[in-house]
Amino acid sequence: MKPRTDLPRTEGLLRAEDLTYEIPSGRRLVDAVSLSVSAGETVGLVGPNGSGKTTLLRCVYGALRPTGGRVLLDGDDLADAGAKARARRIATVPQDGQAGFELTVRQIVAMGRSPHKRFWEADTAADEELVRGALERVGAADLVGRSFARLSGGERQRVLTARALVQEPAVLVLDEPTNHLDIRYQLEILGLVRGLGTANLLALHDLTLAAYYCDRLYVLDAGRVVASGPPKDVLTGELLAEVYGVAAEVAVHPATGAPTVTYLPGRIGAPLPGQIGEPGPQGAIRP
Amino acid sequence: MATLTLALAAACALALALGSVRIPLADVWDILTGRAQDPSPYRTIVLDVRLPRVLLGAAVGAGLAVVGTALQALVRNPLADPFLLGVSSGASAAAVSVIVLGVGAGMATTVTLPAASFAGAFLALVVVYALARDPGGGFTTSRLILAGVAVSYVLAALTSLILVVSARADHLKEVLYWTLGGLGSARWDMLAVPLTVLALGTGLLIALARPLDLLLVGEEGATVLGLDTARFRAGVFVLASLVTGVLVAHSGAIGFVGLMVPHAARMLVGAAHRALLPVAALMGAVFLVVADLAARTVAAPQDIPVGVLTALTGGPFFLWLLRRGRAREEAAA
Numbered sequence: 354m355k356p357r358t359d360l361p362r363t364e365g366l367l368r369a370e371d372l373t374y375e376i377p378s379g380r381r382l383v384d385a386v387s388l389s390v391s392a393g394e395t396v397g398l399v400g401p402n403g404s405g406k407t408t409l410l411r412c413v414y415g416a417l418r419p420t421g422g423r424v425l426l427d428g429d430d431l432a433d434a435g436a437k438a439r440a441r442r443i444a445t446v447p448q449d450g451q452a453g454f455e456l457t458v459r460q461i462v463a464m465g466r467s468p469h470k471r472f473w474e475a476d477t478a479a480d481e482e483l484v485r486g487a488l489e490r491v492g493a494a495d496l497v498g499r500s501f502a503r504l505s506g507g508e509r510q511r512v513l514t515a516r517a518l519v520q521e522p523a524v525l526v527l528d529e530p531t532n533h534l535d536i537r538y539q540l541e542i543l544g545l546v547r548g549l550g551t552a553n554l555l556a557l558h559d560l561t562l563a564a565y566y567c568d569r570l571y572v573l574d575a576g577r578v579v580a581s582g583p584p585k586d587v588l589t590g591e592l593l594a595e596v597y598g599v600a601a602e603v604a605v606h607p608a609t610g611a612p613t614v615t616y617l618p619g620r621i622g623a624p625l626p627g628q629i630g631e632p633g634p635q636g637a638i639r640p
Numbered sequence: 641m642a643t644l645t646l647a648l649a650a651a652c653a654l655a656l657a658l659g660s661v662r663i664p665l666a667d668v669w670d671i672l673t674g675r676a677q678d679p680s681p682y683r684t685i686v687l688d689v690r691l692p693r694v695l696l697g698a699a700v701g702a703g704l705a706v707v708g709t710a711l712q713a714l715v716r717n718p719l720a721d722p723f724l725l726g727v728s729s730g731a732s733a734a735a736v737s738v739i740v741l742g743v744g745a746g747m748a749t750t751v752t753l754p755a756a757s758f759a760g761a762f763l764a765l766v767v768v769y770a771l772a773r774d775p776g777g778g779f780t781t782s783r784l785i786l787a788g789v790a791v792s793y794v795l796a797a798l799t800s801l802i803l804v805v806s807a808r809a810d811h812l813k814e815v816l817y818w819t820l821g822g823l824g825s826a827r828w829d830m831l832a833v834p835l836t837v838l839a840l841g842t843g844l845l846i847a848l849a850r851p852l853d854l855l856l857v858g859e860e861g862a863t864v865l866g867l868d869t870a871r872f873r874a875g876v877f878v879l880a881s882l883v884t885g886v887l888v889a890h891s892g893a894i895g896f897v898g899l900m901v902p903h904a905a906r907m908l909v910g911a912a913h914r915a916l917l918p919v920a921a922l923m924g925a926v927f928l929v930v931a932d933l934a935a936r937t938v939a940a941p942q943d944i945p946v947g948v949l950t951a952l953t954g955g956p957f958f959l960w961l962l963r964r965g966r967a968r969e970e971a972a973a
Contacts, residue, residue, distance in 0.1 A: 416860045440866030447860040454718065454856050454911035464854060468866035473847040475914070520865075 365389040366427055366552040367413070367443075367524045373421030374408050382408040384576035385422065388554075392523065395546065395553040397563040397584075400573035401597050406556040407528055409573070413554065414445040414526045426524065440468035444522035446513040446530060458496045458504070458512050459484060465519035480519075487515035490545055492538065506533035514542060518549075525551045529558060564588055565611040572596060588612045644922040648698065651929040655694045656686055659936050693826040696834065697932045697946075698925035700823070700891045701901075703838045705924025706917055707880045708898020709905070710845050713852045713913065714876055715772070717784055718903060719961060722761075722884045723895035725784070726791035730764025731757035731888035733795040733802075736815050740806045754833055758885030764791055765881055821894035821947025823932050834890050841883035842921055848876070849913035856911060894928070894947040896954020901927055903961065 367390040374383040383405045390396045398406045411417040413424050415436065424431045426442055444465070462484045463476050470476075488494045491511040496504065501512065510533050517525060525546060531539035539559075543566040546553050557563040563570060564584035572580040572587060574596045580587045585605065593601045593614070600617040656668045663682045671686045704722060711720040711727075722728050734756040771787035796819070803815050845852070851872050854862040862869050888894075905920040928946065931953075935946040 411860075414864050416863055436863055436868045437866035440864060443864075445864050447858070447864050454713075454716075454906065456853070456856060456911050460853070460910075460912050461857070464857065464865055467850055467854060470850065472850050474850070 364391050366392045367554065368425040369409075369413065369422065370425065371422035372409065372412055372419050372424060374405075374412055374417060375420045381576050383412065383419075386571075386573070386576070386578055387422075388571050388578065388581070390524070390552040390554050392552050393550050394568050395555065395566060397567035397570045398554065398556040398573060399558075399560060399563050399570055404573040404596075405576040406573055408576075410445070410526050410528050410554065410556055414443050415439050416447070437468050440520065442522055443524045443526060444517035444520035445526045446510070446517055446528070455500045455502050458488070458493070458499050458501050461501045461512060462487060462516045462519060465516040468520060483519045483521075484515075487518040488512070490518065491515045492541060507535060507538065510534055511538065511542070514545075523551060525549065525553045527553070527555045529556055531557070531559065531562065560588060560593075560614045561612075564613070565609055585612050588614060641918065641922070644919065644926065648922055648926050648929070651926045651933070652694050652698065655697070655929050655933045656690050658933060659685075659690065661685055688828070692828050692831055693823050693932065694929055695831055696826040696890060697823050697928045699831075699834050699838045700887045700894060701897055701924040701926070701928025701931075702842065702921040703834075703883045703887045703924070704894065704897040705901035705905070705920040705927075706842050706845055707883050709902040709913070709917055709920045710852060710876055710880055711898070712902055713855045714873060714880075715769075715784060716856065716858070718906075719785065719899070719958070721896060721899035722880070723893060723897075724792075724899065724958075725788040726764040726768050726795065727761045727881060727884045728888050728893035728895065729792040729795040729799075730760040730762070731885045732760070732819065732893045733764075733799045734760025734885075735889050736799045737802055739814055740802050740811050751833075754837075754886040754889040756885075757889035758882050760795075761885035761888065762878065762881035764795060765877055767791055769877070819893065820945035821892035821950070822935070822943070822945035823891055823928075824943055824945075825890070830890060834886050837883055837886040841879055842917065844879060845876075846914065846917045848872075849917060852876075852913040853911075892945070892947060894950055896950050896958065897924055897928060899961075900954055900957050903957075 369386055369388050371385045371387055372383055373381060373385055375381045386405075386409060388396070398409065400406055408417065412419045413431075415431065418432070426434075426439075431439055431443075463480060465487075466476060466480045466483070485494070485497070488497055491514050493508065493511045493515060496508060496512060501509065504512065510530070514527075514530065517527075527546065530542055530546065534542065539562065543555075543562060546555070547566055555563075555567070557567075567584060569582060570580075570584050570587045571578050572592065579596060580592055588603050590601055590603055593599055593603070602615045602617060603612050604615070605611070606613040653665060653668060656672075657663050657665050661682070663686060667682055668686055671683055707727075708721050711722065711725060712718050714720070735753055737760075738752055738756045768784075768787045768791050771791070772784040774783065799815070799819065803811065851862075851867050854865050854867045855869070855872075857865075859869055901924040902916070902920050905916055905923050909915040909919050928950075931949050932946045935944040935949050938944060
């Protein structure tokens with residue numbers, strides 16, 4: 354996918370400088386990471402489980418206070434901003450999205466207006482309109498009166514994405530936004546996020562989706578950035594072998610023009626039965 | 641809301657009319673509107689005995705329900721209640737200390753008693769909160785209730801200790817009253833403080849409906865939506881302790897109102913606080929006025945402490961909630 358050029362770009366709207374998060378035992382979950390995301394740009398964070406993606410994102414959206422380094426938004430250190438000022442500019446879909454009490458989908462999404470309100474202010478008709486529009490954009494308009502606690506994982510994910518949209522943020526930080534989603538909604542949500550014009554920082558598991566929807570990728574391993582750049586430069590067989598410990602072939606797909614990753618199970622470590630290129634047990638009965 | 645307001649009016653009318661002396665409703669109306677011919681035999685009973693008691697009952701019921709609602713949001717657990725969390729015990733212990741030990745003697749008890757209760761309530765709440773909080777910031781039901789019960793026991797023991805050491809018979813009845821909870825001491829001259837605190841506390845909490853809602857989606861959810869959770873929580877703690885403390889100073893520890901009423905109100909209007917808090921306040925007022933009427937009439941002329949009645953209904957209700965919560969967890973697993 355080509356970078357969008359029709360959107361105003363602010364270079365490095367969101368920047369992390371030597372961002373570090375150290376737990377009391379002294380282990381660094383995030384180790385001196387520097388990255389930047391411009392307005393209108395979608396940047397992917399990839400890496401194996403435990404590589405520090407979630408911790409890094411939580412430092413960026415303010416759920417964790419970094420133990421070292423800074424997060425800058427438009428040049429301002431976020432550590433100096435209050436929770437409310439930060440929430441007006443950065444939106445996210447938090448991981449612990451459960452409500453112990455029954456709230457409707459409308460109420461959950463309308464909470465996204467809170468950072469823009471005095472605490473006693475009620476929602477206006479314009480807020481209602483934003484809520485309705487956001488639910489429509491994530492394909493969840495029909496859920497509006499339902500109880501949030503009774504939704505499926507995928508429905509919740511879409512509703513919480515709608516809440517992030519009504520926050521009208523400049524920066525969108527999403528941790529596995531396609532989690533729990535059917536493939537159709539995965540593509541829709543990523544396409545939607547990309548078209549917002551916000552500075553997007555996304556942690557993604559699926560490397561092919563990451564390659565297709567992101568302008569640039571940062572590869573994290575053991576808390577450090579080990580590679581960064583456009584997907585076609587970053588996603589190479591060597592890198593995947595080194596970081597993930599798997600054999601994979603990366604080719605530019607003729608239809609999408611983006612790198613696609615094909616995993617070759619068994620090429621590293623013990624060979625598996627039915628390995629590509631060898632006749633497996635079922636191979637014999639095929640014509 | 642309209643229905644509840646009518647229900648409150650009806651409950652108050654009944655509470656004014658019924659009792660050891662039955663007064664026809666028409667006479668109650670005439671007395672209240674000042675149309676009764678002057679030396680009406682019922683005037684004193686209605687205006688000086690029953691009316692302050694009904695008003696105090698309504699205030700205490702509304703206050704406990706509102707505080708219960710706020711505490712449940714604060715710990716994100718529908719089993720929170722000022723009585724179960726030890727807040728009421730803290731207030732009682734402090735109130736008893738003032739009565740028995742004569743702390744602040746010479747000052748008007750209309751001030752020292754509520755002030756001491758507030759301090760006691762606040763301390764108890766802070767201790768329970770610190771004990772019950774998981775490292776992750778959540779509150780599991782078991783930890784919350786264990787911490788509340790433990791703190792309540794310690795405070796009850798402390799109250800008994802103070803009592804035994806002082807060993808004065810006239811204190812005994814007064815203190816028993818605090819442990820059981822009752823509205824029998826209501827008089828006009830002591831209503832101003834609880835009514836003012838109730839109005840202010842309820843008004844403020846309704847104004848805080850939006851951040852209270854945010855707490856329902858969890859610590860991280862509230863933070864990313866712009867709420868400074870630590871500061872907000874501290875503020876609501878102070879407010880909840882203030883309302884509980886002042887009310888308990890006048891009524892003793894009345895249990896389970898703050899548990900049952902918010903739950904019922906939530907079933908009526910949902911969990912969003914802008915609608916929930918006023919409804920809970922009205923329902924709490926109706927509930928306690930009716931409960932107190934029952935307490936006065938069931939074994940008349942004996943005046944049963946209303947706290948005994950609320951515990952008799954609230955205890956089983958609590959067990960039912962606990963069971964239902966477990967069934968839900970099993971269904972979810």
